[in-house]
Amino acid sequence: MTYGRIALFCLVLSLSGIALPYPRYQSISRSETVLGTVVRITLPETPGTKEALSGAFDLIQSLEKVFSVHQSDSELSRINRLHGGRLSPAMKDLIKRALSISQLSSGAFDPTCGALVSLYRKAEKTRRAPRESEIIKAKESVGWEKLRVEGDHLSMPAGMKLDLGGIAKGYIVDQVVRMLRVSGFSHGLVDGGGDIFCWGFNPEGYPWQVGIQNPWKASNILAILSLSDRGIATSGDYQRYLMIRGKKYGHIVDPRTGRTVQGFPTSVTVVASDCATADGLATACFVLGREQGMQLLRNLDGVEGMIIDQDGQKVTTPGWAKFLLKSVR
Ligand code: ADP
Ligand code: MG
Secondary structure, three states, X not given: OEEOOOOEEEEOOOOOOOOOOOOOOOEEEEEEEEOOEEEEEEEEOOOOHHHHHHHHHHHHHHHHHHHOOXXXXXXXXXXXXXXXXXXXXXXXXXXXXXXXXXXXXXXOOOOOEHHHHHHHHHHHHHOOOOOHHHHHHHHHOOOHHHOEEEOOEEEOOOOOEOOOOOOHHHHHHHHHHHXXXXXXXXXXXXXXXXXXXXXXXXXXXXXXXXXXXXXOEEEEEEEEEEEOOEEEEEEEOOOEEEEEOOEEXXXXXXXXXXXXXXXXXXXXXXXXXXXXXHHHHHHHHHHHHHHHHHHHHHOOOOOEEEEEOOOOOEEEOHHHHHHEEEEOO
């Protein structure tokens, strides 16, 4: 697995000469390597900030123990071994959120695609592309409509494997934000390695500014968005992919074909009122492609997005412009 650079990062632009809408404040940022990426949290400096940051990273680690597909003692791994079982409140909540994205995207986003995802991950380790028969078998185990949640109990068919990697990071970002807001922080930014939520103002007294990386040139920024109280996420094949015998495979699978999505589109960025929605929809649109992905985003209230094709074609939802501070070409 290759982890590339994060697609989104925060910028503090010099906007001197313009009247400030909010007083400047001192901030503290802390970065830690968790969730297989670098998570960065920025908060106003108060006597309680350091403790709040420690609490935030503790929460991230405890939620990683619930949702991780890589930790054999996680709740997710236990569910996959036992074909279901009792759900913690966080797991139940996230499964419901994931299934609502499956429904919206007609199954392009499917949290039951674990067998397919692990087939391609295994292929990378063994350096042998999956056989047709293996793909067919794994694909048969996929089907979000077969998941049953009754009360706190989940049941699923034997062979089915959950993988919440397409939405869990965004959800964890939201939970951290919720905790920090309850603790009294009226401004802040949580960057879960490209899945971001920001609220209030930045330390300069402006809405937060989030740069979207150029998929072809990591050091370049394609656009700068001005955001507050919004989640934003990007799915892109330039960021994470699998290499099997020198051939690049996307890390997102198309549950309808059992294949990885190859190079189309190159990058999807979604802005929504929470980060889990942005994260899940970005993954869904990656599978749906430009036309259907745009159609999905356009039909959703409070959701905006940008899809960039392999050939560099860029399409955005009509409301995207209201967040756009600067488009760089
Ligand atoms: P990133 O981790 O780069 O932010 P995404 O949010 O797009 O990327 O999630 C990719 C992950 O989602 C994959 O690594 C896998 O765990 C999972 N996944 C792959 N294909 C699908 C799919 N069709 N539906 C839901 N989840 C998927
Ligand atoms: Mg996602």
